[in-house]
Amino acid sequence: MYGTMKVAIGGPLKVAFRPWVEGLENIPAEGAAILASNHLSFSDSFFLPAVLDRKVTFIAKAEYFTTPGVKGRLTAAFFKGVGQLPVDRSGARGAGEAAIRSGLDVLERGELFGIYPEGTRSPDGRLYRGKPGGLARVALASGAPVIPVAMIDTEKIQPPGKVMPKLMRPGIRIGEPLDFSRYQGMEHDRFVLRAVTDEVMYEIMKLSGQEYVDIYATAAKRRISEAAKAEKAAKAAAAKAEAAVVQAEKDKPESSAS
CATH class of the missing domain: 1.20.5 (Single alpha-helices involved in coiled-coils or other helix-helix interfaces)
Structure with a gap:
């Protein structure tokens, strides 16, 4: 189903928007890796997979998969088809723990796992502080390399309140893999988690050119x-x-x- 959806969605996206990409050589041809990206738009999870040869799995809130009715079933099929996994956000730590479990499952299969360290879309195009509970714990527990990714101008395609997307060229910059094996076994040390997250966010900031804001x-x-x-x-x-x-x-x- 993923291959069919990628052709059905990725092909038209590339034709209509012609996204430019830098650093594709930093994506390994095989094996597990974490793609840590800034998050500007709902479309980020579609443009990145569209330009990759390999499947990348992101997480999405469970409501996208459980909404009743015809529209709900179509939405669920769409998200499953583009490789997204449902995450139950119930409970204070529900989303974080579910993301970690989902990420580890994907990585154990030797696949690519996509995650947004900011935890939500940027409200104003700036880069915000990364949350250490998800990205860093998955990276240290799995031992997989972290590849920083910067989405460029995707928020301008369909700003809040606009129904029709604007035809323009978004960009994607993919950085070199980051190795955190020196911290192996320290995934419960909050200072280590903070250090790992901040290092990744710094690399994303360099790739994206965004102004950094040190709040969530x-x-x-x-x-x-x-x-x-x-x-x-x-x-x-x-x-x-x-x-x-x-x-x-x-x-x-x-x-x-x-």
């Missing part, structure tokens, strides 16, 4: 959402106050003629 993308999204809500509330309060002033002027008794 989830925290940035929360701040942006709170700021938007505060602005909306302020505008509503200002409008209400203006309406009150207008009404007060209307309610003033007319002065009697002299």
